[in-house]
Amino acid sequence: MSGPQVKICGVKDIETALAAARAGADFLGFVFFRKSPRFIQPEKAEEIILDLKEASFEEGFALPKLVGLFVDAGEKELSEAPTLLTHFQFHGHESAERCRELGEEFAVEIIKALPVSEPDDVLKASEFEGAADIILFDAKPPPGAGRPGGHGVSFDWSAVSSYEGETPFILAGGLTPDNVADAVASQKDHSGFVGVDVSSGVEDAPGKKSPALISAFISSAKGA
Numbered sequence: 564m565s566g567p568q569v570k571i572c573g574v575k576d577i578e579t580a581l582a583a584a585r586a587g588a589d590f591l592g593f594v595f596f597r598k599s600p601r602f603i604q605p606e607k608a609e610e611i612i613l614d615l616k617e618a619s620f621e622e623g624f625a626l627p628k629l630v631g632l633f634v635d636a637g638e639k640e641l642s643e644a645p646t647l648l649t650h651f652q653f654h655g656h657e658s659a660e661r662c663r664e665l666g667e668e669f670a671v672e673i674i675k676a677l678p679v680s681e682p683d684d685v686l687k688a689s690e691f692e693g694a695a696d697i698i699l700f701d702a703k704p705p706p707g708a709g710r711p712g713g714h715g716v717s718f719d720w721s722a723v724s725s726y727e728g729e730t731p732f733i734l735a736g737g738l739t740p741d742n743v744a745d746a747v748a749s750q751k752d753h754s755g756f757v758g759v760d761v762s763s764g765v766e767d768a769p770g771k772k773s774p775a776l777i778s779a780f781i782s783s784a785k786g787a
């Protein structure tokens with residue numbers, strides 16, 4: 564299956580990890596932010612990753628890239644993360660310099676999330692050229708929200724057309740199996756577009772992923 568890369572965010576159990584990987588997910592995200600309904604203890608994430616790795620050898624599916632999500636995390640929290648993570652995704656106030664330093668220190672690629680509601684918001688991405696490997700353009704959280712992502716709210720995808728940076732980007736925020744093909748089509752002429760990310764849109768309830776919705780989302784995204 565080709566097409567854009569797909570990131571399934573908020574994995575909390577092996578069933579979800581297996582469903583996503585078998586359906587062709589390119590990235591799996593583990594949320595290490597305690598106030599999230601998708602929070603997972605690092606030790607549990609490590610267990611899932613090891614089981615998934617074993618299944619990938621046995622069944623022959625590709626092991627997705629493994630992403631840890633953090634919000635202004637300190638050194639201790641980052642060092643407790645599973646060692647097999649390939650990416651750190653930052654949703655807080657991490658500066659470009661800190662992204663660069665942490666990428667080198669932990670030998671991971673960096674995804675920097677930037678909240679967007681209007682075209683000017685994407686200009687902030689220029690600060691992260693050479694510091695982040697991927698930019699994740701996400702919807703701004705609703706006023707008063709207790710966490711920076713995973714709210715199932717969308718933004719006007721055309722806002723991203725003003726992005727002219729070199730760093731590839733992933734589109735996120737309110738994507739679902741029903742709208743992801745339109746989201747992908749909206750970016751098809753943008754050379755920086757590499758993928759889509761989803762959390763709420765493949766859940767039956769906050770933090771409860773649906774294997775059927777994950778499969779439908781990946782088919783729609785990659786078939787678009």
Ligand SMILES: O=C(O)c1ccccc1NCC(=O)[C@H](O)[C@H](O)COP(=O)(O)O
Pocket residue numbers: 572573592594596599600601632633634654701702710711712713714715716735736737738760761762763764
């Ligand atoms: O999902 C969370 O609970 C979360 C908590 C803290 C920081 C980031 C979080 N999610 C970030 C993501 O990458 C989501 O997939 C992204 O915001 C899109 O979410 P959704 O609109 O629910 O698909």
